[in-house]
Amino acid sequence: MTTSTNSLVLEIVRTLEKEGVPRDTYQLGREIDPEALARLLESADSAIEVRLEVQGVSLAVTNSGVWVTDDPPSSPPECPRCGRDVTAVIQLVPTHRTAYPCGCPVEGESLE
Structure with missing residues (x-):
């Protein structure tokens, strides 16, 4: 480090x-x-x-x-495909986003 x-x-x-x-x-x-x-x-x-x-x-x-911060702890969003908690959305190219850790493809702004 x-x-x-x-x-x-x-x-x-x-x-x-x-x-x-x-x-x-x-x-x-x-x-x-x-x-x-x-x-x-x-x-x-x-x-x-x-x-x-x-x-x-x-x-x-x-x-x-x-x-x-005063923000209350938030619950993670659910994957729109499988329903598992999503901790991150990985975007390697502008047209392809993947939910993590489930690996499901994410379209548009569905987790925003």
């Missing part, structure tokens, strides 16, 4: 600890991809804010820091 990734991970962990979430109750690498998040923040041309949830705590992450 790079220095910026390490700093970001440490800041997220400290923020979660302040909210009473013990370190041994989650694996941050399974919740988010810290290296991808750090690269996204570093490469943004303008101010970018990434919202994420870890153990039911809603966080906002920017180049300026990490803080808890």
Whole structure:
């Protein structure tokens, strides 16, 4: 991990600890991809804010820091094809989107 990734991970962990979430109750690498998040923040041309949830705590992450938001934890959307919870939509080309982890194709803005 790079220095910026390490700093970001440490800041997220400290923020979660302040909210009473013990370190041994989650694996941050399974919740988010810290290296991808750090690269996204570093490469943004303008101010970018990434919202994420870890153990039911809603966080906002920017180049300026990490803080808890007042947003209530959300339930993941369901795949319109199989009904499983969708944690991400992967788009490799503009015309093809895939729900993760089920792998079903997603058309248009059906999960937005």
